[in-house]
Amino acid sequence: MQSMEFPLVVFTVLSQAAIGLTMMRAVRTVSGTPDTDARKEWLMIAGLMALGLLGSLFHLGHPTGAPRALVHLGTAWLSREVLFAGLFMGVAAIAVLSAGVAAKSAPAWIGAALGLGLISSAGMTYAPPALPALNNALPAAFFLTSAVILGAGFGGWFASPERQPLMARIFTSALVVGLVLYLIAPCVWASGGTVMRMTGEAWFASGFYWAHIGILAACLAVIWKTKSIPVWLPFLALAGELIGRAGFFADTLHTAINMGGLY
Amino acid sequence: MKKQYAFLVDTELCIGCFTCAMACRNYYHQVEGVVWRQVYPLSEEIYPHRERAFLSLSCNHCENPECLNVCPVNAYTKREEDGVVVHHQEKCIGCGNCIRSCPYGAPKYNPEEKRAEKCSLCHERLDADLKPACVQACPTKALQLIDLATKQQTNQIQYPAGYPKMERLNPSTRFILPKMPKMVRR
Numbered sequence: 001m002q003s004m005e006f007p008l009v010v011f012t013v014l015s016q017a018a019i020g021l022t023m024m025r026a027v028r029t030v031s032g033t034p035d036t037d038a039r040k041e042w043l044m045i046a047g048l049m050a051l052g053l054l055g056s057l058f059h060l061g062h063p064t065g066a067p068r069a070l071v072h073l074g075t076a077w078l079s080r081e082v083l084f085a086g087l088f089m090g091v092a093a094i095a096v097l098s099a100g101v102a103a104k105s106a107p108a109w110i111g112a113a114l115g116l117g118l119i120s121s122a123g124m125t126y127a128p129p130a131l132p133a134l135n136n137a138l139p140a141a142f143f144l145t146s147a148v149i150l151g152a153g154f155g156g157w158f159a160s161p162e163r164q165p166l167m168a169r170i171f172t173s174a175l176v177v178g179l180v181l182y183l184i185a186p187c188v189w190a191s192g193g194t195v196m197r198m199t200g201e202a203w204f205a206s207g208f209y210w211a212h213i214g215i216l217a218a219c220l221a222v223i224w225k226t227k228s229i230p231v232w233l234p235f236l237a238l239a240g241e242l243i244g245r246a247g248f249f250a251d252t253l254h255t256a257i258n259m260g261g262l263y
Numbered sequence: 264m265k266k267q268y269a270f271l272v273d274t275e276l277c278i279g280c281f282t283c284a285m286a287c288r289n290y291y292h293q294v295e296g297v298v299w300r301q302v303y304p305l306s307e308e309i310y311p312h313r314e315r316a317f318l319s320l321s322c323n324h325c326e327n328p329e330c331l332n333v334c335p336v337n338a339y340t341k342r343e344e345d346g347v348v349v350h351h352q353e354k355c356i357g358c359g360n361c362i363r364s365c366p367y368g369a370p371k372y373n374p375e376e377k378r379a380e381k382c383s384l385c386h387e388r389l390d391a392d393l394k395p396a397c398v399q400a401c402p403t404k405a406l407q408l409i410d411l412a413t414k415q416q417t418n419q420i421q422y423p424a425g426y427p428k429m430e431r432l433n434p435s436t437r438f439i440l441p442k443m444p445k446m447v448r449r
Binding site: 059060061062063065066068069070071072075076077078079082125126128129130131254255256259260261262263 | 301303304305306308309317318320329331332333334335336337354355356357358359360363364365366367368372376377378424425426427428429431432
């Protein structure tokens, strides 16, 4: 087991919740009249993102150097991730401050586009060749799924009654996609190279993995039973994503652990 | 081809004595738990004999270094004159991205400095026409410094079993494989 990277767990999951909320807000602007309480929703988006960014600083040996992480945009996906995170935070802050504009669709669409940029660049950052199981599109897919699950879950708090079924449908679909992705990925790794197979075995042997799967399944069962998103359910989904992300960092094996062994 | 210094690991000569790793440690006085050069025994699946074989590895000073590409603060440079990949610790913010990204595990986290660090191929010694500390210390001459631009032998290989194959990075280290022992039938 490698490091759980708690600050990165907090940053990635909270920022994806903020992005998901923004995406759901954008979706609701094209499905009828906009919901009220835009300011509260943007406050939550900005708050989640700010908390995530604050959490990410604890990952750095020298947090005061964080602004310098923007200097290598040419090849470093981490620099691009920091840029998108900063721009997204800026849009969220502007949307909170300009309540009149915030109720319109433009900030939501701009935020959603920047959020997708952040998810893509984060996906590339955590897909290095040293982690063969994740050296592909899976990190971006995992992150997008988390964003939609949490966005639709918490989006239920802000959606008007007529849009609740829309949020419930998106939430359900994202849970199903998440479950399928997380169940299939380690099975596929089992047929890959040595380190990929070891990663699959580590995931299947991990409490993080099964707790995450269990919580996704429990969320699905609740929504199947209630046909709506209870107010408390997004918290359960958030706990599941935090646990699953801890496993993502802790249980994915690095090529260096098998040096001298077969590749 | 431009000058590119590289380590040549002759696994036929290497006896797994760890002198190279110790020489590196003695020269740079790394903190507890930080090792720039490591000696890895080859798995029995690769070399199933009583006399074991080893890979002595540090930074490979790749042609296209992943550490350099992923570092968000430009803390890595590749020297034009000899291809050595240098980590400038004063620029490092300790994000760990190079540690996570290098397939060969070359960059290490220094918990006291709270920054990464790695083998520098003793570039300050190279500049003074000296060999790297690990090469100088090797008692069997199993570890040598070569220039890929000028010294090519047909028995050198780039990706032996037990070593991740990363063609995009094009690691500079070269290996001479251990010979299989003679089987004596009674």
